[in-house]
Amino acid sequence: MIALLKRDLALAVRAGGGFGLGLAFFLIVIVLVPFGVGPQAELLTRIAPGILWVAALLAALLSLDRIFALDHEDGSLPLLATSPLPLEAVALVKGVAHWITTGLPLTLAAPALGFLLNLQPSAYGFLLITLLVGTPALSMIGTFGAALTVGLRRGGLLLSLLVLPLYIPTLIFGAEAVRRGADGFSATNALVLQGGITLGVFAFLPFATAAALRVNLR
Incomplete structure (x- = not known):
């Protein structure tokens, strides 16, 4: 599993679309919001x-x-499916690799960009905690969606339509925890619910992802 994780991290950095693209998009959105809503x-x-x-x-x-997609294009996905490593473990490693290359950089960058939106100082800690708790769920849900659409031509739009509704609970509880923390209220309930979603996602979705991969590889 460690070797597969290292391979996926190297591919993500080499092929692009990891650290740089996500952070650049994140920065652009944060910078544009004050222009759109006013100062x-x-x-x-x-x-x-x-x-x-x-x-x-x-x-x-x-x-x-x-x-x-990269594993499907170079033919390594069928090899992973027939390797001694279970497909459930492959799905889990893929989700963790996506989080390390995308979710973790976004989490670390978010507090630094909060000042552009005049985020209250009391909210920075809650923002960091909610992103650390919630972004792994985004990556694992996205891994499941990617397994459903692997091999499809122009599957990116379909993938977005599939995973966005599943992202909504994590988004709601994450933003609510930050908002309540900024206002001086207890954010425990929102954090617990968000953590429960993340734990549930990592307990269930590796098996669903493996099942989707087996169907697509037949």
């Missing part, structure tokens, strides 16, 4: 948690179609 500090403060989470979610979408 009102109170308005930016109010919408900052939601905008930061939406931008991170959309940035994570950019590289989802690459999770299995």
Whole structure:
């Protein structure tokens, strides 16, 4: 599993669409929002948690179609399916690799960009925690969607349509936790619910992803 993880990280960096593309998109969205809604500090403060989470979610979408596409194109996906490593473990490693190359950089960059939206100082810690808890779920859900659409021509749009509805609970609880933390209220319930979603996703979706891959490889 470690060897597969190292291989996927190297491919993600070499092929692009990992660190640079997601971060660039994230930065562009955050920079453009003040131009679109105006320079009102109170308005930016109010919408900052939601905008930061939406931008991170959309940035994570950019590289989802690459999770299995490169393996499918070079013929290594059937080899992975017949290797001693179970397909469930392959799916889990793919999700973790996507998070390391996309979700983790977005998580680390988000607090640094929060000042552009006049994010309250008390919200920075909650923003970092919610992204650390929630972005792994985005990557694992995206891995499942990528398995459903692997091999399809122009499957990127279909992939986005499939995973976006599944992203909504994580988005709602993540933004709500940051908002409540910024306002001085308890964010425990939102954080617990978001953590439960992430744990449930990692417990169930590797098996669903493996099943989808087996169907597509027949």
